[in-house]
Amino acid sequence: xxxxxxxxxxxxxxxxxxxxxxxxxxxxxxxxxxxxxxxxxxxxxxxxxxxxxxxxxxxxxxxxxxxxxxxxxxxxxxxxxxxxxxxxxxxxxxx
Numbered sequence: 001x002x003x004x005x006x007x008x009x010x011x012x013x014x015x016x017x018x019x020x021x022x023x024x025x026x027x028x029x030x031x032x033x034x035x036x037x038x039x040x041x042x043x044x045x046x047x048x049x050x051x052x053x054x055x056x057x058x059x060x061x062x063x064x065x066x067x068x069x070x071x072x073x074x075x076x077x078x079x080x081x082x083x084x085x086x087x088x089x090x091x092x093x094x095x
Contacts (some may be wrong), residue, residue, distance in 0.1 A: 004069065014043050014061060014074045023059045026074070030060075038063055041074070 006029060014023040028042040043059040061076055068075045 009041070009074075012069070012072060012074050014041065014059070014076060017067070017075050017077050023061075023076075027058070041066070 009026045009029065011025065013025055015021070016023060024043045024046070026041050027044040029038055030040040030042060031037065032039045040063055041061040043061060045057045045059065065076045066074060067077045
C-alpha cells in the first residue's frame, strides 16, 4: 500500500475519464471522524470572468469515484457531484 500526504494531493490534477474533463487540483479533503477515513476530495470550482467574480461551486468527489491515483493525476470514473455551499444569512443578526 502506497502512502500519500495531503501536501502531495494538492499538486495532483483531478481528471474525469468519462468525458476527459479536467476538474482542477485538490483543494481539500473530507475525513470521517473518528475512523480517520478519507470520505471525499474537494476541488475548487472554476474561476468566473478572469477570477474577478470569485469561483464557481466546488467539485465534491466521493472516495468511491476515484479509480487511480498516479504521480501527478487522480483519475475518477463516475460523474462528480457538486458540493452545495452552506446557506448564507441575510441581513444582520443582533444579539
